[in-house]
Amino acid sequence: MKKKLSVVARAALLATSVSLLSPLAAQAQNITTVNGKPVPQSRADVLLQQATRQGQQPRTPELEAQVRDEVVLREMFVQEAVKRGLSTTKEYRDQIELARQGILIRELFTDFQKKNPVTDADIQAEYDKFKAQAGGSEYRARHILVEKEDEAKDIIAKLKGGAKFEDLAKKLSKDPGSGANGGDLDWANPNSYVPEFSAALTKLKKGETTQEPVKSQFGYHVIKLEDTRESQPPSLEEVKPQIQQRLNQIKLTEFRDQIKAKSKTDYKFQTN
Incomplete structure (x- = not known):
């Protein structure tokens, strides 16, 4: 009898302990x-x-x-x-629906990125393409931009007479970016300029100035080549974050386009 009571008492004590712990x-x-x-x-x-x-x-x-x-x-x-x-208002329900959509869309894109990460191989391949495009020679040039051909010819004549290129650029150039710096355009790949400018620049030798005005969409240029060097693209580690971000964005854009393409609707998007 004592043993039975003892077992019952222990069970009751355990149940009481559990009930006391549950709220805690x-x-x-x-x-x-x-x-x-x-x-x-x-x-x-x-x-x-x-x-x-x-x-x-x-x-x-x-x-x-x-x-x-x-x-x-x-x-x-x-x-x-x-x-x-x-x-219970309509305004509240509308805002709740917009919030629900925003959260689900964010989760959709986050889930996609987790399952389709940008790999080191992807980054390396993109860097190799960038390095190939950035390769070759860089040119350090100066230019003086004017509106009329006669003005450019007059500048060339003054340069032949001994005038300093930098002084004429500061005084006469219509290019606000380089004029104040004596026409200095810093180091750049020739492909970064408009075709007419690039073609004239790459024909010059170090220290030479164009002997004829160079016409472009901006006006007439007088160009001087200061120096050339082999391009020095940044290292992979320097540009890795930007490449990764860009590739992530490309993947997300492609994913969005796939969803748009397979969805059935007669709606015509006004913007892309």
Whole structure:
């Protein structure tokens, strides 16, 4: 009889312990209650993740306290808004739908990027293409831009008479970017200029000036070649973040286009 009572007593004690612990466990999952309604810790966790994503903000005890305060305040304000019937208005429902769509779209693209990451091989291949395009010679040139051919011819005559190129550029050039610097265009690949300018520039030898005005869409140029050198493209490590970002964007754009292409609608997009 004693053994039976002992077993029953232990079972009762265990049940009592579990029932006492259950509220404590539930309480640990909540920050507090507001007017009897629990405020779950998971809300604060989500806000903390957003605040500290990609190292934008360090996770500190002060930040955690601020987030908890924010979550509890939100619950207070939401309860008041519901009391006033604001959760039943059309404006509220429309905004909720837009918010729902925004969250789902963000999750869609995030999921795609996780499953289709840009690999090191992708980055290397893109860098190799960039390096090939940036290869070759770079030219350091000066130019003087004027509106009329006669003005350009007059400048060439003055240069032949001993005038300094830099002085004439500062005084006469219509190019606001280089004129103040004596016409200096710094180092650049000739392909970065308009074709007429590039063709004239690459025919010059170091120190030479064009003997005829060079016409382009901007006006008439007098060009001087200061020097040439082999191009020095940046290293892979220097441009890796930009390449990765660009390839990610390309993948996302292709993914969006695929979804658009397979979706059935008679709507005509006004912009692409």
